[in-house]
Amino acid sequence: MTERTHSSESETACGCKLGRVATEYELPNLDDELVTYWTGDGDEQLSTRQLATYVNQRVLEAALEDANILLKDGEIENTYRLLTDDDVSSGTQVQTRNELERDGVPIDQVESNFVSHQTVYNHLTDCLAATLETPSDDERVERSADKLGALQNRTEAVTTDTVAQLERNDILDIGEFNVTVSVTVTCEDCLQEYPIRTLLDERSCDCQDSSADETR
Template identity: 70%
Template structure:
């Protein structure tokens, strides 16, 4: 997500939190970008959670620029992660906040301006009167497959990292290894097992096929 919505002219469309920070940080075109990203009119489509991150990173970047803190590529994203990610330790988060404070960034004010996904949703639906068309069954299946695929990839990555750490500390001994995560879904009626991919591709278990044969 690029920072393409900041201008010298404020563009507050409403009195909600997003409208207020749009005025405060002089964001222009933010409403248009949120609508396009949410509805898929842009090249990519984002959830309200991803859009909240999009807004919050712009807030952080604007605050860094106002404090004349040099910003390198990827630095805003990493700093935001250190401030908000659940995987980051409290010590690292405190250290990051202290460094920003020393650089003249009013970090408490910045964090108070961060928005939630619910705030983004309310802004889109209430202030901007935007709605999403109901996705087709095929789109729902695709999204479900993507979500589960991402979860499996993350599980594999965490497992790999944990094994490597244990090996480095001489707690575990293993040669070259590969981690494969496979989730199996079992129907308790027909007792048929499927991988998630198989089940999504088939769209039903053998129960449905048996019922169809009887008809």
């Protein structure tokens, strides 16, 4: 297994996290790829969220290669999904991490080097001076999702603090608790309810799909 060491800032293309990660995992062409994918046309254009996934999968791939793990087609994508997807159970995630540790992959260090889409955006705009004429549809959706997610997290935090304070003052009687805030959108035409994240991902409701079918 190859042991990676953190490179000094002078050896990196820039001082931000993504620049340091690209140097540490020896990804010399990553900057060019990110700019090309972000500013591409049509189907070739990727959002910063998609680019964050791309970067993180490249990091994971480099770490597995360092551990001399033979990679099969699709293995990196599936392993990354098992580590990060919200739909994957915590038991499966723990098992995946333990298996990687046994194979010599320093998974704690690898995961700490994963980047967010905001980090990718900052790297593109601040370090690489890349620009878009207008935000893509994907970027608009992501910004909207981030704004709604921040509001949702804030509501959860305020609610948790309020309940805890009332419980401490013996005004409210409750055991261990968790607060979950969910937002749904109901289409009055098709009468279907959608979690806001699902609606943003799908970009339409069922009645829009039905209307499209009727015109064919």
